[in-house]
C-alpha cells in the first residue's frame with residue numbers, strides 16, 4: 001500500500017470512529033434523558049429501562065472516560081432497582097432471577113452454563129462421550145517460533161494431565177505441527193502482544209475453571225531439572241496457592257533473592273534481601289512473592305489475580321508485588337519450589353520488538369514502558385486502597401510497605 005492509501009485509509013477510519021463516537025454520545029445522552037424521565041415517572045417507564053442492559057453491555061467495554069462510567073454505574077443500579085420492582089409487580093410467569101450472572105437474569109438458572117473449558121470436542125457422536133479424559137491442569141506459553149526447540153523441551157516436562165495452550169506473538173502457528181503435541185494444543189495467535197495481555201483476554205476465570213492449577217510461563221525457561229507432576233505434588237503438600245519453581249543461581253537477570261533456588265530445601269516462603277529492602281519481612285520482596293516469569297496459580301488464586309491485571313498495563317511489571325493481596329495469609333501460601341527448579345535463559349524476544357525512536361534502540365522503549373507501567377500500577381493499587389478505606393471510614397494501616405522502586409533493581 002502506498003503512503004497516500006494509508007493516509008486516506010487513516011482518515012476514513014478516523015471519520016468512522018468520529019461517527020461512532022457521535023453515536024455513542026447520542027446513546028448516552030438519550031440514556032440519561034431516559035433515566036431522568038424514568039426516575040420522574042417510574043410507573044410509566046419500565047419498558048424504556050428494559051432496553052438498558054444490552055446498551056450497557058455494549059458500552060461497558062469501550063475505553064470510556066470516568067464520567068461515562070459513572071453514568072453507566074448509575075444506570076445499572078437504576079436498572080437493577082427498576083427491574084426487580086417490575087418483576088414483583090409483573091406477571092410471575094416472567095422469569096427474573098437476581099442471583100443469576102449479571103445480564104442473564106431472564107434465564108431459568110438450570111440452563112445457565114457460566115463456565116467453560118478448553119476441551120476440544122468431536123463434530124459427531126454423543127456429546128456425553130466426547131471427552132474420554134479431561135486434563136486437570138493448564139500450562140500456557142507465550143511464544144515465537146524461534147523458541148520452538150526450547151518450548152518443545154518444556155512441553156515434554158508436562159504430562160498428559162495438562163492442557164497445552166500457546167499464545168503466538170509472531171503469527172506463526174501451523175508451523176508448530178512438526179511437533180506431535182502441537183496438534184492437540186490450543187493455539188491463540190495475536191501479533192506482538194504480551195503474556196499478560198493474552199492472559200487477561202483468554203484466561204478468564206470462568207473459562208479456565210476446570211483446571212486445578214494454571215501455569216502462565218515465559219518461553220525462555222530451561223526445564224532440565226523440572227517435572228510438572230512432581231512440582232504439583234509439592235505445591236499441594238505445602239498448600240501453595242501461588243508459586244514458582246526456584247531459579248538456578250546462574251539464571252540471567254536474577255533480581256530477587258526470594259526466587260533464587262535453595263539447595264537445602266523442598267520449598268521456601270521467605271528470604272532475606274539487601275539491607276533496608278524489607279522493613280516488613282512478611283511482605284515482598286522477602287515473602288509473599290514470586291516473579292511474573294513463571295508463576296503457577298491455584299484455581300482460586302487465579303480467580304482473584306485475573307481481576308488485578310490491568311487492560312492497558314501489558315508488561316505486568318509490579319504485579320508480583322501485588323499478588324499477595326489475593327491470598328490470605330499470603331506469607332504462608334505463596335512460595336518457591338526449590339526441589340523442581342528452572343533456569344531463566346533471558347532470551348531477547350518481544351522485548352526487542354518495540355519501535356526505534358529518537359535514535360534509541362527498540363528495546364529501550366519497551367524497557368521504559370515496563371518501568372512506567374510498574375509505577376502506574378503501584379499508584380493505582382495504592383489509590384484504590386486509600387479510596388476503599390476512606391469509603392468505609394477506616395484509617396488505612398501501612399498497606400504500601402516494601403514497594404521497591406525500579407531504581408533499586410538496576
Ligand SMILES: *[C@@H]1O[C@H](CO)[C@@H](O)[C@H](O)[C@H]1NC(C)=O
Pocket residue numbers: 074077078081
Ligand atoms: C436502588 O435501591 C437501593 C436500595 O433499595 C437504594 O438505596 C438506591 O438509592 C437505589 N438506587 C437508585 C439509583 O435508585
Ligand SMILES: *[C@@H]1O[C@H](CO)[C@@H](O)[C@H](O)[C@H]1NC(C)=O
Pocket residue numbers: 159160161229
Ligand atoms: C495424572 O493424574 C493422575 C491423578 O492424579 C495420576 O494418577 C497420574 O499419574 C497423572 N499422570 C501422569 C503422567 O503423571
